[in-house]
Structure formats: C-alpha cells, structure tokens
Amino acid sequence: MKNLIALRRPAARVVVAILLALTWIASTPTVADAQRDADLGPCAVGADLVSALFLVDESTSMSEVDPVYNRVSGIKAAIDQLAGLATETRTIAVSVAGFGHAYDSIVPFTDLTPETRADTVAAVEAIRTRAGSIDSDFALGLAGARADLAGRTGPGTCAILVVVTDSGIEIEARDDASAETFGTTKPYAPDANLTTASGAEQAATAAFEQVCRADGDLDQLRTDDVRIISAPMTATMSLDAQSFTQALANGGTCGEAAGKGSYIPAPSPAEWFNALAGFGTTVTGADVSTQTALVCQLIDCEQGRVGVEADGQIGRFSALASFQTPGIKVVITAPDGSQVELDAGATTTQVAGSVVTATWLSDTAVNVEVRPQTGSVAPGLWQLSAIDPTGTGLGNEPQVEFEISVFPPAQIEIVAVSTATPGEPFDLEVALVDGSGAPMPEDAFSSVALAAALIDDQTGDSVLVELSPTETGTYRSSGAAIPSAFSRTSELTVSAQTVTADGTSARTQLRRSLSADSAGVTPPTPTEPTDPNAESDEGFFSFLPSFSTPSWLPWAVIGLAGLILLGWAVRRWSSARSATFALEGVQAAEIGVVIRSNGQIDRAEPDGTTRQLYLRGTDFSPVGSAESDSFATDRARYSTVDRSTALAFGAG
Template sequence: MTTMWRRLAAVAAGLVLGAASLVSPGLVLPAQAATTDAKAASIAGLDEFGACMAGAGRGSLVFLIDQSGSLRQSDPDKARVTAGHYLADRLASFAQSAKVTLDVRVAGFAADYAAAGEWTAISEASSGAIKQTITQVGEDIKNFDTDYWNALEGARADLVGHDSSGCRAIAWFSDGAFDLDVRTSDSAKDQFGTDKGYAPGADLSTQEGTAAAEQAGVSDLCRPTGVVDQTRAAGITILGIGLNDGSADFSLMRRITEAAGKDVDGLERCGDQTQPVGEFYPVSDIDSLLMAFDSIAAAGTTVDTRNISICQAKACTQGEVAFVLDGALDEAHILASSSVDGLDAYLYRPGQDEPLVLSSRQTQERQDEGVTSRWITPRTLEISADAAHTPAWDGVWRLAFVDNAAASQGEEIQINLKLSSPAQLVWEDLSSTELRAGETVKDVQLRLYDRPDGAPVDPQRITGTLNATVTLQDAQGQQVTLFETDDAADLAGGHDITVPADLAPGAATMTRTITLTTPDATGVDGARVPGTTLSPTVVTEQVTLVPPLNFPTVAAALTFPLLEKETAATGTVGVSGPGCVWLDPGAVTLTGAPAEAGEVTISSSHSSAESCLEVADGATADLEVSLSTKDHANGSVTGSLEVSISPLGHADQARSTTVAFNGEMRRPLNVTTTSAAFVAALVLGIAVPILLLYLVKYLMARVPAGGLVIGRTVVEVPSDGQPPNVDLSSRDLKQLAVRKGTRELSTDGYVLRAHPGLAPTSVPQVRLDQPQAPSVSGSLEGQRGGHAVLPLSVRGNWVVVLDQPDSPRTVTLLVFSPSLERSDIDRITQDAAKRLPSRVATLAASNRGMKNEAAGANQPGPAAAQATVLPPPSAGASGFSTPMPPAGSSAVSPVPVPGTAPMPAPMPVPGPSAPAPGAAAPGAPVPGSASSLYGRSVPSAASASSSYGHVPSGPTASSAPTAGPTPAPDSPAPAGPPPLSFPLPGSQGSDSAGGPASAPPPPGQS
C-alpha cells in the first residue's frame, strides 16, 4: 500500500471523530503523556458543525470529489474511493450514536459541478448505496478543467436549496490548483464551451483567454462578498482534503478553507467573513486520507491524535497509549496508521495481563467480546469497543504496536482516539422560555441527559469530575457566560439566570458545554493512572433575544424570493407590537454578492423615525424590504440589516436589532440558444437511436449458419378441405451447408432473401422473392404482399407456392429441415398437410381479389345495383394484416399491406335468397372452364392455355345482367371470373366440386 493510503486514513479518522465530540465527547490523554498535536486537538470548523447538529438534530454534507484527469497520475489506486467508503461507514455510525439526521450528497467536479443521486439520510441501511455512488463519481475521470469556482458555487447552492437547519458542510477533495484547459478542438469547444460566467470576455480557445479566466475565477472566489464569503455567510463549513503527490500547489485551497477573513500562517486571506473557519488536510496516501476522513465523520469531536513509538520484537511501555474508561462512556473508537507493514496491535483490557493480539496479516473483520477490529489496509487499523458487550469496561485500557521483525527502529504510529459519552447538557423548556435583555429567567432547569432523546442522568452517577457552562452570543458578536459550575450537584436543582441588558435583541446563539473527566484508576503495576479528561460535548442552538418591554419584536431573518427573471424582489420582516420599526438607508451590511450582479440596493419605504411602521400592542405587521441588482447573475446576496426599533411615540429611545438576509440569484436561460439546443438534442436523440436500430436490424437480417435440408414436392389439394397426401422422398431432398450467416438462399429457381423490414420495430424476416407466383408459409404471419415470409431461422418451416397454373388444385411444397433425420422432416410435412388447405384458400382469395381489380371490377352495370356488397374486412390491431385462421378454417379476409397493391373493391355477390334469374347458381362452375386455385378460368382442353397471371378481359360477374335465358350446357362460357375452388368467407352454397355449402360468418365478421 502507498503512503497516500495511510494519510487518507488519518484524515478520515479525524473528520469522523471531529463531528462527535460536540455531540459525544472525545479523549484528552493524561497529562504525563500530553504531546498532542495542537492543530489536531482544536478544529473550530468541525466543532461548530458538530455542535450545530447536536442542537438542531440534523445537518447536511456534500461529499465533493475532484474528477480532473490529473488524478490518473496522482491517485492511480483510487484511494479517494476507498477512503470515501470509510467516511460513509463512519458517518453512518456517527449519525446513529449521536441520534442526528445527517443528509449526504455525493457530487463530482471538473469543468462543472455535477451532483450524483439524491440527498440521502445516511444510516447503516443507506450507506451501501452512498458508497456505490462514491465509486461511480470517483472513477468517472474527466479530461477538462479543475474549476474551483463552479465546484464551490454548485455545492453552496445545493446545500442552501436543501438544508434549512443551517448545519452545513462540504468535504472537498482535490489533487491540485484551480486549473482551466485551453479548448483547442471543435469537440472541446462544443462540449465545454469557450467562456466562463465569472470571466466575461475571456476566450478559453486561446492560451491568453484561459489564463485570464483562471485569474478572474480566483479573484471572484476570494474577493470580499465573493463565492467563499457567500459560502461562509450561509453557515457552510469547508473541509479541504488535498491529495499531495509532491508537486501540487494547495495555496488557494488552504486560503479558502483556513484564511477566513484574515491572513493565516503566511496565507493571504480569502474573503472578509471570519466564520465558520474550515480546515485543510494535506494527505499523500490512502492511510493519511482515512485518518483525515475519520476526523470529518466525527464533526464536533476534538480528536486526540497521538504519535507513539513502534515497539521492536515485543511490547514496550514507551510505545503504549493508556486511557481510563468508566460508566460515563458507552463506546470507544480508535484509528491507527503507520508507514510500516506487518505490525501487530496489542490491546490490553482492564484487569487483563494477556493482550488481545490483532495481526495485520488478518485482513478480515474480527469480533472479540465487544471489541470489533479490522485492518483497513496493511498499515491502518480500526478498533471499536462497545460497553454493552465488553465484560471488563471500567478501568485502564492500553494499546501498543509491535514490529516482530524489529526492522522499524525509530518509526512511529499515529493514533486517533475518540471516546464517546452520550451525556449532554440540556436547558429544559428552552423553546418556550422568553429570553429578554435585562431580565432574569427564574428556576431554570439545567440537566444532564443520556443523548438528546434519552432520559435525565442522575448527577450522583458521575464518578469523576465535570465542568458545565452556558454562554450566549448576540447577533453583533458580544458573548457572555450565563451559567458555569464544577459541581455535579448544581445540575439537580433550579437556577435564576439573568440576561444582560446590553445584549442586542434579535437572533442569538446559545452554547451549552459539558466536560467530563473519568476517575483515577490503578494500573497493572499498582501505580495510579490519572483519569482521562474527555473533550467537551458542545451543543449550540439558535434563540431569540426579546427586546425590553414596550419595544416591538422583529423576526431574526429575511429571505428574498429567487431573483431569476427579474433583478428586483420584495421580502417582508415580521413585526409584533407594540412599537415602531424602520430601516435606515445606511443600515445594511453586505457579506456576499455575485460580481455580475453589479450594484446591490436594499431599501424600505419605512426609512426613518418619521416614516416608521407603527404596530399596536398585540398586533402584527410586515416591514417590506426591497432588493434590487443592476444585472442578472448566479450566486447569493447575503448580509444583515440593522433595523431600528422604539416604543410608540418615543423615537428617542430607539435601539437596533440585527436581521440576517439572503437571496438566491439565477441567471435566466437564453431562450433562443436553449430552444435551438433542445431542438438539436431532440432530433439527434430520435434520429441516432433509430439509425442504430436500423443498423442492428440490417446486421441481424441473415439466415444463421448451420446445416439446412430443403425438400421440394408437388401436392394435390383435395377439393373437400381434407389434408392432402404429402409424399417427400429422399430424392426430393437437397442438403446445404450454410457456413456463415447468409442473406440469400437459392435452390431450383426458388430464391429466399433476408429483409430487415421498413418499420424500425419490425422483426427481420426471410421472404420468398422468386418465382413471382403467390406463396404462403406456415409461420404466424404466413405471407406479405403475396410472398411467403419466414423467421430468419427458416429451419422447421414450410412454404407452399401456387406456381402450377395449368394444373388445377396443384401446388409446390417447400420444406426446410435442420437435418436429414426422418423425424424432423415428418414433423414438418405433417404440419404442412394439416394447415396447407386453409392457407392456400386464403392466399387464393387474396390473389383473386387483386386480379379482379386489375380487370376492372368497378365497371358499371345493371347487376351492380342489385348486388349485395360484402363489408370490407377488419384490420388487425397493427393495421397491417389479419391473423391467419385456425387449422382447417378458411374464414379469413385479406387486408391491404402497406407498400403493396391497393385493396380490391368490395366483391358484389348475389343476394342471400336465390340466384338472379338466368344466372348460374353460386359456386357452380362456368361451362367450358375448369375450376382452379388462382381465381380465374382455366380453358378447356380445346381452348388455348393462357400464360400464368393473365386475366381475360371482359365484364366481370358483377356486371352480368341479372335476367335473361340460362345458357345451354354446350354454349360458350360468359365472360367474367369463375367461382373459386374454395369457399370465400361469407359466401353461400357449395364449392366448385359440389361440396357442402360453407356456414355464414358470425355477426360482425366479413
């Protein structure tokens, strides 16, 4: 494992532990071992974030991950992903133990801010999905830009839009400086654009323009009221984790996180806002990143970070860290990391001489009587202890690390310790308590509670010592101590607490702190071990300081509506009487505003004592305040108003109260550009998938490779509808070898081709294209446009072709078998014999109808007026074809197929009662002709045979006179189409062979 792993582990540990101390106390080691890193022991930003969550019960954090291309070199092992998973697990554990709701969102950034997934309340149940999102974002590397402006502005807007608790933080991971790339190619210009909103006029297609944009971005981040000030003004704590491979410049990142409103450690300040102060964690490997994340995930805990010597070959006292636990704590967490592989950890529990040996060679998680341990990497160990499941809890615990090879002389290991106590100092009924400047609150009940939602703790259960304080800070920054005690007994009774009269009315922050120290204990050698002082448990809550009597009460905050289409908005400040309220024109402090917004103006029509808003006793009113900017922009306008208040008629007694304000700005969309982009995206979004679909269809339209046997024989179709006799001998079979997918099969003049189909959703099929005779298959669709269609596989199917025009009732049958096995061939021929008559009848009807139209079926004549016209057939659901009839049935009416010849006109037939005078009986053969399957007369032997497909000219049957003498038996046949060999749907009478008449169709069918 790399050194980066170890440092990432350290950061993770500190971040986790940092959150919990204000919600749950952390450890301060005994005085004799006090060499704690002062920086690690005091993390103001994390303290504030954790204390805020302890008071509000909820908070939000954006996990902001750099996705720039440089990570391929600086973090090739994706340590950011592994450490991110650890952070998610620790945050879930923290939220559960602290009884807070922590919403987490994962986002990436390169050229822009890109949130992934939705806001999720982190827990053991949801951490898996969050870790999956971390993996997706962490592995999605981009090729352009490391844009800090877009990253922080996007995270700020995301947090403000989601969280109303005010407890907000950004865990910001990056491996380098603010960096923009020159757009040299057309594709880069199209994808990433050639400008930045914060750098108007800078052309990113040139080196000079790109450098100017970078400078403008840095300037806008750190200018007074810039993006960083807007972020701090929203109460967002910025926690930076810099992945350092030795070449990165983190000066800007450190300025943003640490130099809040003042120069710090040689860093130029970034912005004017001093709170909340963030923290920067430089890491060079996964282990140090884990340690950093450990601090983040315990926001509010003062993480005790210790460096101790590694013992050589055996345990040693100089390499031990000792701490005392008692009933005031219910869990402990340890994260330790070194630069040495192959260590063993020796954990000594109270009263036990033999240690619990945790070897780095064991990579699986293990459970040992309430102690859970896991080597996250070969150099980073995590230990958790649970008081409820540990037999020996109270007393001295010791931890040492041993190098059995004795090859690490002088090396040290870094240890993060968090000891979690559930105790919190609670002001009972605070929400209903009126805090008025200059007055005393009687009988205040300050109690210790076992977690925020738990039961009160009897102070007599505290076996060690404690210190409890309550402080109050007004909106102008003045802080006073309202209560302090070192005696646990003081937390059993009531107290009278006076609010100083000089505090500014309005919004205020109350901070309650409890610091516990465990009792002294006796070590294994009999020596006294001092008790462990736990880091303070801190809870902050927002309260309102009420002004003196006869003064009006003003709301503590003002939120303006979103400025998007307009550059002006009006908000209201709630006022409760009695009294007078006004806003002086100069009583506005601006803490944040986008540079593009230009001049910002805030005003009210009630701008002086003479024009004040008067509110009677017991009444309420709204003080209207207007906000306007010169131009549209993206960002936030934040600041405070010093609103003047006075008793009615006593403007000379006026005093001020602070009202915080904020207003989000969003630049409106360019309608023309957006519409053009939408249309282009819509066209491409439809066209590209369809083109790809057609390409896939074309590539798929092949008869698959493999063996294929084609059989051909002539079949006589019985006139009575019975199955024909199909005799297919071995001489009629031809074996083909389809070596690869083919688009065409040919045998004895019969040509089958694969067709992808015109419709994008149609399935590719094989069609019999030659000969041009009508044909139908045994597949579901059967035929299309008079040509048999088959599935691409072909095998296992059959086709019947009406290509024997001079042999009435004779057809050609083609059989396609996967092999020469007789069982395969018989199965196909049996199916063909069973279903062939109905398929042939339907095909003959369709063919006859098309030829009638070609012959002029619509010629006028007397008979036409007296004929009964059949209704047209109903189209199937698709409108393309009608499903084939069941086997043995011919009651199917053909329907037109798109792209084929139009549907013939409805066929006139004699009425249902009897034939017209002088007409032949329905279905009777025409003298001098023979019945055929093709919808036309076949001349007698004495007549000349017409070629296939020829339709004799002359009037149709529908135009023949309905009265007149019946022709003599030997007289010439009248012109017109002969009756079909198979009954058409809806016809009556017998077929041409004298068979039984077909039944009339069911109602509603043609």
C-alpha cells in the same frame, strides 16, 4: 507495552457544583476568533443535524499526484468516524461531490445509521473513476455545494464543507476533442471562448471574481454558517494556489465575510490520508494519541500490542490502524481475555459487553470502534495488535500505526431549548449522557461543573445562562431574559467539567446556533438539487449583484418589477373602457376611500365629512379602507391617472 492510555474513574458520591466562571466564557471564541477556529467538535455535538459534504477535485492531475488514492481512504475514514456521532437525537448526514469542468454529485446526502454506514463508506470508491476532467472550476464547485447544502444550515445544525484539491482555480483552453466533451463556455463568463488561451484566461479571472468578490460564492457559504475545511495536497501547488486554498478556510484574500474554517494541508500524497482522517477525529471531539507497534508474524505477539486502560468508565474509543502491506488482520483483546479477529471487510461483532465495528477503508487501513451496549466500556486493559498471517515479514517486521481516539466519560446533550429572542426569557435544559446515550449515574462523579453562555453573533457580547440541577438529573436555566440589545442570531455555548473521587477531571463542550425565529431544525426532505452548471439563468442575470440573505430577494425584486410593468399595461389597456371620476382639488394620497360591492364609493372629505359617490355599470368586490393612491381587488384594479386631481376606476 507501549503508551497506555489510562482513564481512571472510580465511583463516588455526586456533589453538584454550578460553575459560572467568567474565565470559561472568556475562553469562548469571539467573532474574530471564529475566523481561525472552526470549533468542529462543539459544533457537531451541539447540533440536531450535522451535514458534511466532501467536495473533491476531479481534474486529471489528481490521479497523477495521488495514483493510489490516499484521498479516497481518508474520506472513507472521516465518514466512518462521523458515523460514531449519530444518536437518537442527532442526525449525521454525508455527501460526496466532485468538481472539475462542472459540479458532479457522487454520493447524495445520506443519513448515517448502523444500516447505511458500511454502504455509504463503500460508495466513496466511485471517486476513483472520476479523475479525468479538464478544469478545477471552484466557481461551479462551490455554487453546487451551496445548493446541495441548502436547507441544512441554520439553528440546530452544523454544516461542513471539506474541499479536497491539488490546485487553485484552473480553466484550460480546449482543443477540438475536449471542446466537444467539456464545452466551450462557462455560465459565469458566457462571452469567454474557451477554445482560445485568452478566453480560458478570461474565464479563470471571472471564476475567481465569482468566488472571491464581496457576497460571492465563498461569502454566501460563510453567511450560511458553513464551516469550510480546506484540505489541499500542496506538494505540486504554486504559492498562489496555496494562498487561495488557505483563504477558502481562513479568509483574508478571498471574500469579506467572517468565516469559520480550518486549513489542513497535506505536504505529500501519503499525508492526505492522515489529514482527512484527522479531520474526522477533530469533528468527533475525541482525545487522540498515536501509538506504533510491530506487525506480529503468524501469531499474536506481546511486542505488537498497544493498549487503552479504562479503570472505571469511558464513553467509547476507536482505533484507526494503518500498515504498509495488505492482508493484515487486527485483533482486539478485552480485559477479560476474550478476543476478536477482524479480517478484511466490514465487520460487526461483540466482545465484553461492547459492540465492535470494523470498517476497512482500503487493504492497508481499518477503523475499529468499541462502543458499550449500555453504560460504559468494561474496565481494565483493552489491547490491539496487527498480525500478518503469511509471515512474510519475519526477520524484518514492519510497523503498524494506531491512531486511538478516546471519548469523554460524559457528553452534554440538549434536552430542550427555546428560541433566542431579545428581551424574552431564554429556557435551556441539558443532561450529561454516557457513550451509549444513557443518563450518567448519580455516583459517577464527585463533582460536576456546568457553564453556559449566549454570544451575540453581531457584536460578540455574551451573557451567562445560569443552570441548576433538577430532580430528574438534568440541568435547567432560570428563564432569565436575553438583553434587548442582542441581535436576533446568537450562539449557545455549554461547557461541563467532571471530577472523580481520585481527582481525575474531564471537560466537554458543545455549541449551537440559535435565532429569534428557530431553536432547532427538522432534517430536510430530499429534493432535486439545483444544477449549478446550467447557463440560462446565470448568463442572463449576470448583471445582477449577488445576494446572500435572503436568497430569494433578487427574484422578488424582478417579480415586483414585472408586476409594475404588467399593471402599467393593464391600466393603459383598460383606460379606454374605464369610467373616470374627477376629484377636483384633492390630492390622491390624502383620500380615504371605502369601496363597496354595490359600486358605492365612500370618500372622506378634507373637512371631515363623508361623500357618497356611485360608479354605475361595474361590479366591485369589497376591499375595506385604504389611504393610498394605488390599490387593487381580485375583480377590479384602481389606480391614479392624474396623481394630483383624479382617480380612475376600471373594471378588471
């Protein structure tokens, strides 16, 4: 027997300990640490909505460096592992898109449920037909990803962008055939003629500027709090391309905003599967170990088994098995000796009180999840083995690798949380739940320690949130006020450490973004995605600076300018039919005016008296009082003609 994973949790009386240790808070990443650590597990566990978008390079070189599509199997593995995080209170949504000469939505955002899990994983196969593009256009790729992630960021969310590529920014010159297929211009470089080498180089420079300038595409994703995971295959990449793909995740040479990302390069095409599957296990927050065994020939065999020992209660576990030849089946043996055989194809079955879900990622890889129907996984030794029913490996048995993920016995679940408004009380209620989402029994632990803190997004300052047990088994804050000096956005961190009677301890943690305006999120209603490949707006408004917060600001400025021009035109047009009444010696900005529906104008004089004036032949709607030299109603427009001495009242 090889490398047994043991989790011993005998029942014991609960003694609740509320631990507010400063060392726990000191271990919480600061703003600077966030540039190096994506905190994917705590981010996902603490969110109501987890959105993961896989952005895959569709250039021709991708099929050349990875002809067996390890990247496809890796993405399928990651999605299948993400599906295990879905609960009644946490939505997991995934999307797959491509980028080459343009942005290409392959699998739109889909909520992962037991009903959609297998079909969504299978839909990733469409990547195999999309590896014939001419460019690696990160400008259009990142802009398209940000558009698809719109509405999926903010408090209560965890948004993740996984970039899969084998190059940096590449824009190729077109010949006649490719020009017709892929176009001759770019929306961010309308003057660059892509039928020439110089034009392609000009477009590539513009693409880099679009992505990496201050407040560019990458900075806007970071400002939206999107965690960027860069997963390049580096075997054929130049040093410049490797530096660029690393900067996507970690910053430094691309963009200025602080980012939360991870760089997981694959040194060879075969390692792409491990890198992407490893991302999936990182998000789930599991404890991971790798075990190898021989592939049994014809029948199950002792030397082909690996095991997970659960002497008590564990949340759930999964095993990602990969082997060298197709046709292998996986066998799970429960502690009571009952077995299930998992052949090729998605399979869901039950054994020893647990639901077993097998998702075949390719003909040489399968992900198996064991989740208790209620409570905990049955105690004892669980064993896994791989069998070649044809016996072709007799005498030269190949190996199978199992990557086993064991989940903590208890996870933190947010029951209720308020907004994080500076100077106002902060309310928080959390619970500890098992692998099935049910509350942990009172006799599960000998002690439980909880710590919570709010961290200011702007300064990194933190404040402790004291949690006390309730009669219902949850833990609730005292409602202490958030410091007035805090900014309006912050991050909530909650940590739990459990100890059993025999001294076995486990720790789990979650993080959640909060603001003074919102504590959670409602999953967005699907809408038609913005087309990042459209040229009309981008080219015309390319002279404008890029804005990120709020994104509507540049359009509001343009709209305001349009209204000003329209008002000027209306005033000029109406001046010929407007009655002008001179207000001698009075500055327009000093006038207090009430306009009544009968045309009466009450004007406050400098000496404190009120003078009544009438404008005959016009009909006005009441607008109340104003202290301005320009104001309007729905039926008339009033504005200054001479800013020092007069007002013009023109019928609208």
